[in-house]
Amino acid sequence: xxxxxxxxxxxxxxxxxxxxxxxxxxxxxxxxxxxxxxxxxxxxxxxxxxxxxxxxxxxxxxxxxxxxxxxxxxxxxxxxxxxxxxxxxxxxxxxxxxxxxxxxxxxxxxxxxxxxxxxxxxxxxxxxxxxxxxxxxxxxxxxxxxxxxxxxxxxxxxxxxxxxxxxxxxxxxxxxxxx
Numbered sequence: 001x002x003x004x005x006x007x008x009x010x011x012x013x014x015x016x017x018x019x020x021x022x023x024x025x026x027x028x029x030x031x032x033x034x035x036x037x038x039x040x041x042x043x044x045x046x047x048x049x050x051x052x053x054x055x056x057x058x059x060x061x062x063x064x065x066x067x068x069x070x071x072x073x074x075x076x077x078x079x080x081x082x083x084x085x086x087x088x089x090x091x092x093x094x095x096x097x098x099x100x101x102x103x104x105x106x107x108x109x110x111x112x113x114x115x116x117x118x119x120x121x122x123x124x125x126x127x128x129x130x131x132x133x134x135x136x137x138x139x140x141x142x143x144x145x146x147x148x149x150x151x152x153x154x155x156x157x158x159x160x161x162x163x164x165x166x167x168x169x170x171x172x173x174x175x176x177x178x179x
Contacts, residue, residue: 026071026142027120030110031149032127033058033077033097039128039146063094065153068160071124074098074113076106107132114141 037049037058044057059075066073072095079099100106110125114136117123125136126149133143144152 026122026124027117028113028123029066029071029073030113030123030125031062031073031075032106032110032125032129032132033075034106035127035129036146036149040150059095059097061153065156066095068156072096076100076109076113078106107135111135111139114139117141 033055034050037043037054040058043061044051044054047053047057055077062073062075074096075098077097077099079101098106098109100109107127107129110127110132114123114125118140123136123141125132125141125143126146127133127143128146136143
């Protein structure tokens with residue numbers, strides 16, 4: 001790669017072989033739920049990875065992430081043996097949760113969704129399944145490993161907390177400033 005300066009907001013740019021070009025905005029993040037849960041043992045520590053408790057913790061965390069980044073999130077779970085109850089505190093504004101039916105996998109649903117969203121913009125698929133990542137990449141979607149996505153979540157939530165702290169400091173200073 002030639003010696004080219006990366007843009008300041010590098011995450012919004014991609015290398016096309018000659019130069020950095022703006023990336024299309026993400027229209028949705030598609031998450032392989034069990035793949036992410038297996039990579040994130042600190043989330044719902046001590047709970048089995050296929051348990052309702054672990055799924056609830058993941059939904060709660062990804063709802064916070066969706067609120068911080070503004071990009072809709074869909075979590076896909078393999079439905080075999082899973083209890084398909086509506087998660088606690090799940091309202092219309094929260095992340096979308098889908099379970100595969102008998103005879104299909106979460107990967108099947110993710111591939112179908114990635115293909116269907118292609119006309120609307122870029123999707124990001126989060127999984128550690130290499131075959132799934134190759135398939136989605138072939139469809140033109142972006143992929144992220146679970147470990148990288150966990151770091152993205154931490155960064156986004158940290159940035160949101162810093163923004164809230166700055167806002168609160170400014171509000172306190174404005175309140176205590178003499179009128």
